[in-house]
Amino acid sequence: MTEKAPSxxxxxxxxxxxxxxxxxxxVLARVPGARVHLLWKTLDPVRxxxxxxxxxxxxxxxxxxxxxxxxxxGGGINALLTDEEVLTFLEERAGSTGYLAGICTGSxxxxxxxxxxGKRAGTHWASRDFLSxxxxxxxxxxxxxxxxxxxxxxxxxxxDVALRIVGDLFGEDAAKLVQLxxxxxxxxxxxxGSPAEAGERVTADLLARMTPMLEARAAAVAAGAxxxxxxxxxxAE
Amino acid sequence: MTEKAPSxxxxxxxxxxxxxxxxxxxVLARVPGARVHLLWKTLDPVRxxxxxxxxxxxxxxxxxxxxxxxxxxGGGINALLTDEEVLTFLEERAGSTGYLAGICTGSxxxxxxxxxxGKRAGTHWASRDFLSxxxxxxxxxxxxxxxxxxxxxxxxxxxDVALRIVGDLFGEDAAKLVQLxxxxxxxxxxxxGSPAEAGERVTADLLARMTPMLEARAAAVAAGAxxxxxxxxxxAE
Numbered sequence: 001m002t003e004k005a006p007s008x009x010x011x012x013x014x015x016x017x018x019x020x021x022x023x024x025x026x027v028l029a030r031v032p033g034a035r036v037h038l039l040w041k042t043l044d045p046v047r048x049x050x051x052x053x054x055x056x057x058x059x060x061x062x063x064x065x066x067x068x069x070x071x072x073x074g075g076g077i078n079a080l081l082t083d084e085e086v087l088t089f090l091e092e093r094a095g096s097t098g099y100l101a102g103i104c105t106g107s108x109x110x111x112x113x114x115x116x117x118g119k120r121a122g123t124h125w126a127s128r129d130f131l132s133x134x135x136x137x138x139x140x141x142x143x144x145x146x147x148x149x150x151x152x153x154x155x156x157x158x159x160d161v162a163l164r165i166v167g168d169l170f171g172e173d174a175a176k177l178v179q180l181x182x183x184x185x186x187x188x189x190x191x192x193g194s195p196a197e198a199g200e201r202v203t204a205d206l207l208a209r210m211t212p213m214l215e216a217r218a219a220a221v222a223a224g225a226x227x228x229x230x231x232x233x234x235x236a237e
Numbered sequence: 238m239t240e241k242a243p244s245x246x247x248x249x250x251x252x253x254x255x256x257x258x259x260x261x262x263x264v265l266a267r268v269p270g271a272r273v274h275l276l277w278k279t280l281d282p283v284r285x286x287x288x289x290x291x292x293x294x295x296x297x298x299x300x301x302x303x304x305x306x307x308x309x310x311g312g313g314i315n316a317l318l319t320d321e322e323v324l325t326f327l328e329e330r331a332g333s334t335g336y337l338a339g340i341c342t343g344s345x346x347x348x349x350x351x352x353x354x355g356k357r358a359g360t361h362w363a364s365r366d367f368l369s370x371x372x373x374x375x376x377x378x379x380x381x382x383x384x385x386x387x388x389x390x391x392x393x394x395x396x397d398v399a400l401r402i403v404g405d406l407f408g409e410d411a412a413k414l415v416q417l418x419x420x421x422x423x424x425x426x427x428x429x430g431s432p433a434e435a436g437e438r439v440t441a442d443l444l445a446r447m448t449p450m451l452e453a454r455a456a457a458v459a460a461g462a463x464x465x466x467x468x469x470x471x472x473a474e
Binding site: 017018019022023025026029030036038045050051052053054055057104124125142143153154155156157159160163164167172173175176177179180181182183184185186187188189190192193194195197198202203205206209210 | 254255256259260262263266267273275282287288289290291292294341361362379380390391392393394396397400401404409410412413414416417418419420421422423424425426427429430431432434435439440442443446447
């Protein structure tokens with residue numbers, strides 16, 4: 001992959017958590033010569049779950065050959081778990097795409113596309129239990145590598161995952177150049193990046209706020225897992 | 238500010254480094270009730286320095302009252318250092334806006350607007366020497382707080398700065414809720430986030446690649462400082 005300009009495809013869907021996408025985008029776009037494509041069904045502007053609106057650059061139907069497909073997470077993944085167009089795209093492209101990445105709950109979309117069977121995978125801590133519905137082995141790590149599959153924890157983990165991808169694909173020096181250029185020397189002003197650090201009270205408060213979303217996700221995961229089972233059963237007949 | 242819905246304004250300009258903006262955006266937008274406005278001269282889509290294209294939500298002329306104005310950095314700041322419309326907006330609004338923030342080289346734009354005189358400020362490590370041209374006191378820290386002025390280091394420092402802002406404005410628990418929701422428990426896979434960590438070879442390599450941009454910036458900073466001096470002299474007459 002180092003001999004030609006790399007081509008990265010990031011899925012951009014309604015109600016994506018934009019930092020799941022924009023963190024890795026910044027890292028990947030700084031690889032010399034890289035083309036980063038933002039892929040969706042149409043080229044209409046796509047609104048993230050906090051309102052920030054981004055323009056896709058290519059449709060799924062016309063996506064160029066890709067060296068990496070990255071799926072970010074966010075509230076909008078629930079709809080993707082049973083979205084035939086998106087899941088078919090991922091499934092069909094997975095074989096010809098060198099690397100797959102799922103950031104935050106984007107991992108679950110890879111799962112619904114049947115791409116996590118027996119694979120070690122990470123996701124946002126509050127959604128980690130959903131991974132097993134798609135046959136994945138949940139791993140509580142910020143960056144999880146299983147062969148050419150890269151997944152990770154919630155939202156900001158995308159920066160760590162993307163740097164790891166750049167390191168694996170182009171060497172440690174390439175990753176360090178990117179890291180230094182974005183001055184990625186994090187110094188969180190508080191210790192609350194995981195449930196263990198945040199403590200029981202803050203974690204319980206956040207989970208209470210997330211309950212409606214997590215309940216909807218549980219239903220979407222069940223539907224996605226059932227749809228995957230039916231697709232596979234249909235093929236086996 | 239905790240008694241009404243907070244209103245945050247982020248400057249969105251051509252050739253912005255998108256993660257300078259999207260990192261803080263994700264943090265600020267998760268404050269309950271917050272409105273985050275993306276401000277530019279027009280509502281046309283704005284292309285970042287790596288291609289990712291974002292839609293503004295309000296023009297400078299029609300920006301609502303704001304509790305915070307945040308200026309991200311990137312190659313595009315060079316043009317802003319002598320941009321009368323932008324600098325006048327910042328200067329006129331500064332008095333009625335509770336908090337100002339400059340992320341990465343966005344600090345230099347605040348400087349060109351005459352808002353850093355005698356203030357402690359940070360910016361991207363490779364542009365730190367430019368701060369003094371605008372009367373600021375350069376500080377080599379990831380998050381720099383001087384009264385109601387928040388600045389910081391390069392690109393990814395915006396996440397740390399924004400969490401600090403949320404903590405100062407809404408209390409530590411509010412910041413911790415956001416931090417846990419975005420699982421901000423960074424684990425960089427390499428140690429290269431600062432010149433000291435990256436080492437001489439990687440730092441020299443990056444600086445060599447940045448030389449044309451830094452030379453253009455030096456000229457833009459000189460022009461911006463001269464324009465600021467002339468505006469002030471004009472008023473003093």
